Amino acid sequence: MEDLLRELAPQALAAVLRRYRDFPSAEDAVQEALLAASIAWPRDGVPENPRAWLVQVAFRRLTDEHRAEQARRRREDLMAGERQREHDEIQRSIVSPLENGGDGDDVLVLLFMCCHPALTPPSAVALTLRAVGGLTTAEIAKAFLVSEATMAQRISRAKETVRDSGVPFQMPSVVEWPERLRAVLHVLYLMFNEGYTNSVGPDLQRPELANEAIRLARMMHALRADDAEVAGLLALMLLVDARRAARSSTGGDLVPLDEQDRTLWDPKAIAEGVALVTAALAKGPVGPFQLQAAIAAVHDEAARFEDTDWPQILALYGVLERMAENPMVTLNRAVALAMVHGPRAGLDLLQKLEGDGRVVKESHRLDAVRAHLFEMAGDANAALAHYRSAAGKTTNIPEQRYLLARAGRLVS
Numbered sequence: 001m002e003d004l005l006r007e008l009a010p011q012a013l014a015a016v017l018r019r020y021r022d023f024p025s026a027e028d029a030v031q032e033a034l035l036a037a038s039i040a041w042p043r044d045g046v047p048e049n050p051r052a053w054l055v056q057v058a059f060r061r062l063t064d065e066h067r068a069e070q071a072r073r074r075r076e077d078l079m080a081g082e083r084q085r086e087h088d089e090i091q092r093s094i095v096s097p098l099e100n101g102g103d104g105d106d107v108l109v110l111l112f113m114c115c116h117p118a119l120t121p122p123s124a125v126a127l128t129l130r131a132v133g134g135l136t137t138a139e140i141a142k143a144f145l146v147s148e149a150t151m152a153q154r155i156s157r158a159k160e161t162v163r164d165s166g167v168p169f170q171m172p173s174v175v176e177w178p179e180r181l182r183a184v185l186h187v188l189y190l191m192f193n194e195g196y197t198n199s200v201g202p203d204l205q206r207p208e209l210a211n212e213a214i215r216l217a218r219m220m221h222a223l224r225a226d227d228a229e230v231a232g233l234l235a236l237m238l239l240v241d242a243r244r245a246a247r248s249s250t251g252g253d254l255v256p257l258d259e260q261d262r263t264l265w266d267p268k269a270i271a272e273g274v275a276l277v278t279a280a281l282a283k284g285p286v287g288p289f290q291l292q293a294a295i296a297a298v299h300d301e302a303a304r305f306e307d308t309d310w311p312q313i314l315a316l317y318g319v320l321e322r323m324a325e326n327p328m329v330t331l332n333r334a335v336a337l338a339m340v341h342g343p344r345a346g347l348d349l350l351q352k353l354e355g356d357g358r359v360v361k362e363s364h365r366l367d368a369v370r371a372h373l374f375e376m377a378g379d380a381n382a383a384l385a386h387y388r389s390a391a392g393k394t395t396n397i398p399e400q401r402y403l404l405a406r407a408g409r410l411v412s
Helices: 002-020 023-044 050-068 072-093 106-114 121-131 137-144 148-165 177-196 207-223 228-241 267-281 288-301 310-323 327-341 343-353 365-377 380-393 397-411
Strands: none
Touching: 002 023, 002 050, 002 106, 002 207, 023 050, 023 121, 023 148, 106 121, 106 177, 106 207, 121 137, 121 148, 121 177, 137 148, 137 177, 177 207, 177 228, 207 228, 228 267, 228 288, 267 288, 288 310, 310 327, 327 343, 327 365, 343 365, 365 380, 365 397, 380 397
16 A cells, blocks of 8 residues: 555646646645545555545645635635536546557656756755655655755755746746756656665665656656667666666675675666667767766676776776766775775775765765775774764665674674
8 A cells, every 4th residue: 555655646746736836735735635545545445546536635625725715705606617627637637648648657747847947956856856756855865965954944945946936837848858857867866776775764675666767767768769868877777776686685685796696687687778878878978877877887797796897997987076076976986996906095085075065974875985995905993993883874774784794794
């Protein structure tokens, strides 16, 4: 039931927004509809068309609010016409464009609608992750490397900005499309990352979220097959997701890349991803997603971990860092640098992140990379301290178990 409601939430929100054009009110109405469904459906059974049920309940709530604000006489005059309009809108919204044989999807429409021209790109991405990806404020904050309180304020301001802008929620025009496309791709990238490594909870991965990100990326590629960065993002997702079956043990424990059984990797996804990124790189200007996909391809094409072409990966990270510098790129480049020039070189590179405000104190990744490099350098005490520090900061239980196991191995 929880998975079904999570899947239907963005679809219902898209339908309600199309009718009422008010994000805060539409989101509140859909949340109430989801709550009503969580109570009614276990008792009465899931309706034949659950999305229509949610949309109708949300419409009814918003219509009741609207009617309460009107004078009784005017409300009575308009009631018959309003009911007919609601009925017609529900009939139009309960069937997605794809089901009608069109080229779109309600969730894809919602993606573009949330990447609103009145918002800054970071605010648009945060709002979209909340509405489309179903991520919590805490999960989005971790993706942006900011505190949960900061992200809550950002999302709240984004809703107010959209409401006060007067610009309707709708698919962008031909002129607006390229500007919004970059934000949409970033949202899909963060959705996939959250699905591939759950930021909080007992499970390492959220496959349904990663699968949805891949599905939407495929749709974007079908719409914009000529866009190399769209192809690069889809390739990146496929190449990374190809390792999913080998990333955890039968007991759910994390298995690091160097210990994974590569026979469990998905060769079909790897072949598709390599073909996509190879074709994208040949088209001209190279973007960040293409570079990340190229790095993933180098990993996936190595028969063994020992066969990995680390000099090529290091060179690609160097280009990526110059193009789109951020702490996560630097962390990954430090690992590649250590594999090529030794762990001390990687540790020296990490020094530049000390004063970087984007690496919040609560983030475990810097400690985790440091621990790995200190272990490579033979400094067991420093590695032990950083493994324990990282384990205390992560909120993903399998990651925490893995980090504590590494620390325990050093003690023994």
